[in-house]
Amino acid sequence: MPSLEEELFPSTPGKFKDRNRHFHRCFASTSTMFLWALFLIALTASYLCFQSFVDSGNRYFSATWGGHHWEKQVRTSAQIRRSHGMSVLVTGAAGFVGSHVSLALKKRGDGVVGLDNFNNYYDPSLKKARKNLLNEQDIFVVEGDINDSKLLLKLFDIAGFTHVMHLAAQAGVRYAMENPNSYVHSNIAGLVTLLEACKNANPQPAIVWASSSSVYGLNEKVPFSESDRTDQPASLYAATKKAGEEITHTYNHIYGLSITGLRFFTVYGPWGRPDMAYFSFTRNILQGKPITVYRGKNRVDLARDFTYIDDVVKGCIGSLDTSGKSTGSGGKKRGPAPYRIFNLGNTSPVTVPMMVGMLEKHLKVKAKKNFVVMPGNGDVPFTHANISSARKEFGMREARRK
Numbered sequence: 001m002p003s004l005e006e007e008l009f010p011s012t013p014g015k016f017k018d019r020n021r022h023f024h025r026c027f028a029s030t031s032t033m034f035l036w037a038l039f040l041i042a043l044t045a046s047y048l049c050f051q052s053f054v055d056s057g058n059r060y061f062s063a064t065w066g067g068h069h070w071e072k073q074v075r076t077s078a079q080i081r082r083s084h085g086m087s088v089l090v091t092g093a094a095g096f097v098g099s100h101v102s103l104a105l106k107k108r109g110d111g112v113v114g115l116d117n118f119n120n121y122y123d124p125s126l127k128k129a130r131k132n133l134l135n136e137q138d139i140f141v142v143e144g145d146i147n148d149s150k151l152l153l154k155l156f157d158i159a160g161f162t163h164v165m166h167l168a169a170q171a172g173v174r175y176a177m178e179n180p181n182s183y184v185h186s187n188i189a190g191l192v193t194l195l196e197a198c199k200n201a202n203p204q205p206a207i208v209w210a211s212s213s214s215v216y217g218l219n220e221k222v223p224f225s226e227s228d229r230t231d232q233p234a235s236l237y238a239a240t241k242k243a244g245e246e247i248t249h250t251y252n253h254i255y256g257l258s259i260t261g262l263r264f265f266t267v268y269g270p271w272g273r274p275d276m277a278y279f280s281f282t283r284n285i286l287q288g289k290p291i292t293v294y295r296g297k298n299r300v301d302l303a304r305d306f307t308y309i310d311d312v313v314k315g316c317i318g319s320l321d322t323s324g325k326s327t328g329s330g331g332k333k334r335g336p337a338p339y340r341i342f343n344l345g346n347t348s349p350v351t352v353p354m355m356v357g358m359l360e361k362h363l364k365v366k367a368k369k370n371f372v373v374m375p376g377n378g379d380v381p382f383t384h385a386n387i388s389s390a391r392k393e394f395g396m397r398e399a400r401r402k
Contacts, residue, residue, distance in 0.1 A: 064142075064143045064144065065142055065143070065144055065151055065154070066154070071158050073140045074113055074140060074142070074155060074158045074159055075158055075159065076138070076140070077111065077112060077113045077138065077139055077140035078111040078112070078113045078158075078159035078160075078161070079111050080109065080110060080111045081109040081110075081111070082108065082109030082110065085108075085109050085110045085111065086105075086110050086111070086162045086163045086320065087110070087111035087112075087113075087159055087160065087161050087162050087163070088105055088110055088111065088112050088113075088161060088162070088163045088164065088165050088320065089113050089115060089155060089156075089159070089161045089163075089164045089165070089205070090102045090105070090112055090113070090114050090115070090165045090167065091114075091115045091116070091146055091164070091165070091166045091167055091168035091194065092115075092116055092166075092167035092168035092169065092210075093112075093114025093115060093116050093131075093134065093139070093141050093167075094114065094116035094118060094127040094128070094130045094131045094134070094141055095116065095127065095130070095167060095168070095171075095273075096130075096267065096269075096271060096272050096273050096309070097167050097210065097264070097267060097309065097312060097313075097316070098114070098116070098165075098167040098168070099130040099131075099133060099134060099271060100269075100271070100309050100310075100312075100313050101165055101167065101313050101316045101317070102114055102134055102139050103133070103134065103137060103139070104313050104317060105165075105317065105320075106134075106137050106138070106139050107137075111159070112139050113139075113140055113141075113142065113155065113159055113161075114131075114134060114139055114140065114141035114142065115141070115142045115144055115146065115155070115168065116131070116141055116142075116143065116144075116168065117143065117144060117145045117146075117168070118131075118143060119170075119182075121170065121171065121172065121175065121182075121275075122273060122274050122275055123274065126271075126274065130271060142155065145190070146166075146168050146186070146190040146191075146193055146194050147185065147186075147189055147190050147193050148193075149193050149196065149197065152193065152194065152197035153197060153200075156197055156198075156201045160201075160203075161201075161205045162203075162205055162206070163205050163206050163207070163208070163320050163323065164194070164198060164205045164206070164207045164208070164209075165208050165209075165316060165320065166191070166194060166207060166208070166209035166210065167209070167210045168186065168190065169186055169187050169190075169210060169241075170182045170183045170185070170186040170187055170237075170240075171237070171273065171275075172237065172275060173214065173235045173237050173238070173378040173379055174235075174378060174379070175237075175275075176235055176236035176237045176378060177236075177378065180236050183236055183237055183240045184240065187237075187240035187241065187243075187244060188240055188243055188244065188247070191209070191244050191247060191248070192247060195207075195247070195248070195251045195257065198251075198257055198326075199251060199255040199257060199328065199331050200330060200331050202329050202330045203326070203329065204255075204256070204257055204258075204326035204327075204328045204329065205326065206257075206258040206259075206260075206320070206323035206324065206325060206326055206338075207248070207257055207258065207259045207260070207323075207326075208259075208260045208261075208262065208316065208319045208320050208323060209244070209248065209259070209260070209261055209262070210261075210262055210264060211241050211244060211245055211261040211262060211263045211264075211341065212237070212238065212241040212263055212264055213263045213264060213265040213266070213305070213343070213345065213383045213385065214233070214234070214235060214237055214238035214241055214380070215230040215233065215238055215241050215242045215245065215263060216228060216230055216263075216380075216383070217230065217231075217232040217233040217234045217238055217380065218232040218233075218234055218380065219232060222382070222384040223347065223384040223385055223386040224263075224343065224383065224384055224385055224386060225343070225386040225388075225389075226263070226341050226342065226343060226386075226389055230242055230245070234378050234379070234380050235378025235379075236378070237378065238378070244261070245261055245341065248261060248339075249339060252337055252338075252339040253339075254333065255328045255331060255332075255333050256326055256327035256328035256332075256333035256334060256335065256336070256337045257326045257328060257337060258323050258324050258325055258326040258327075258337040258338045258339075259337075259338070259339050259340075260319045260323055260338070260339075260340045260341070260342065261340070261341040261342070262315060262316065262319060262341075262342055262344050263341065263342065263343045263344065263345075263385075264307070264312060264344055264345075265304075265305040265306075265307045265343065265344065265345030265346065265383055265385045266304040266305060266306050266307060266383060267307050267308075267309055267312050268306050268307070268308065268309065269308050269309030269310065270309065271309075272309070277352070277355075278355060278359070281355075281356060281359055281367070282359055282363065284367075285359060285360070285363055285365050285367045286363060286365065288368070289368070290367075290368040290369065290370050291356070291367055291368065291369055291370070292370050292372055293352055293353065293356065293369050293370065293371050293372070294352070294371075294372055294373070294374040294375075294379070295371055295372070295373055295374060296373075296374055296381040296382075297373075297381075299371075300381065301351040301352060301353055302351065302352045302374065302379075302381055302382065303349040303350060303351045303352070303381070303382040303383070303384070304349060304350060304352070304355075304382070304383055305345045305346050305347065305348070305349045305350075305383045305384050305385045306346055306349075306350050306355075307344060307345050307346045307385075308346070311344070311346070311396075312344050314396070315342070315344040315390060315394075315396050316344075318390070318393075318394030318395065318396060319340075319342065319394065321394065322393055322394045323338065324337065324338040325337070340393070342387075342389055342390040342393065342396070343385040343386060343387050343389070343390060344385070344387065344390060344396065345383075345384075345385020345386075345387055346385065347384070347385055347386070347387055349382060349383065349384045356369065
């Protein structure tokens with residue numbers, strides 16, 4: 001058996017030459033394989049680059065926005081038709097509050113462009129129907145997402161909005177337990193994307209946006225005032241709205257954006273969201289199905305500060321009219337800008353059994369009620385608004401019940 005030395009250095013020249021030729025053949029074979037590997041890697045990289053180009057092109061050509069006709073619609077819808085009017089981008093324009101606010105602004109001669117992603121949190125056909133109402137009043141609603149920074153840049157470039165009414169959000173307290181990521185995507189990431197667009201605009205618009213009474217969380221002091229603590233959220237939805245208040249404060253402080261946050265208290269009225277209790281109660285009562293009535297600890301009735309949509313619209317428009325100007329230019333702050341938070345509520349809570357009694361009276365049908373202790377699903381036992389700040393700032397009055 002040859003030794004290791006013999007394997008490396010054979011005793012005869014012939015054997016060495018044979019080994020040498022074998023070595024060169026192996027080396028040549030390895031070099032060829034290496035070149036083929038490089039070729040395959042380059043081919044794969046080229047394919048991936050081409051596929052990325054194709055995908056980008058497909059996204060471009062399948063986009064629901066862009067083009068000369070689209071730009072003309074945006075520009076026409078944003079046109080101001082009254083002296084000292086404003087041009088407003090309304091996000092969530094096909095939503096409950098957004099559609100009402102858009103119509104009210106347009107009616108008085110302001111320019112309005114809507115933005116909505118028509119998600120399926122509830123039946124999108126209702127949003128499409130609201131969009132048709134807006135179209136009838138020459139309000140153009142762009143189908144797109146507030147996380148689309150390119151779309152926002154294009155809209156600001158075309159329309160030069162003086163104000164933004166930011167109402168787009170993932171709503172609902174209980175749904176957050178099923179789809180938490182949708183709340184982060186819309187209520188936090190979407191808000192930041194919008195604020196970035198506003199901060200970089202020149203001139204910067206003033207911003208009014210929808211926070212929520214949910215930020216008061218487990219606070220037991222009533223009525224709820226804007227100066228009360230809001231660091232005990234009871235739901236992820238409430239936490240995202242509280243985060244929104246902190247984020248907007250930061251953008252106001254650093255970039256000089258004029259920002260007003262509105263804490264809505266259980267808004268109701270025509271074209272309302274179908275997930276609201278008064279709709280599901282009405283449907284079940286008419287169909288003879290039982291309704292679930294939640295109660296708090298010690299059988300305490302839950303109560304909500306129900307606020308009629310017309311009064312909320314007045315609060316939104318009053319906030320826009322008194323918002324003051326942003327002080328930045330191209331993302332650079334020149335001085336302090338207004339930062340405000342207001343409650344928009346009815347100031348007169350109604351218990352759930354009282355609401356059911358009203359429905360029974362008007363429907364002329366007795367409800368089948370199942371009383372259940374409220375589960376830990378993020379709901380709070382009561383809400384009650386103090387609106388003295390809004391009353392002082394822009395004449396918000398105690399709401400009328402409809």
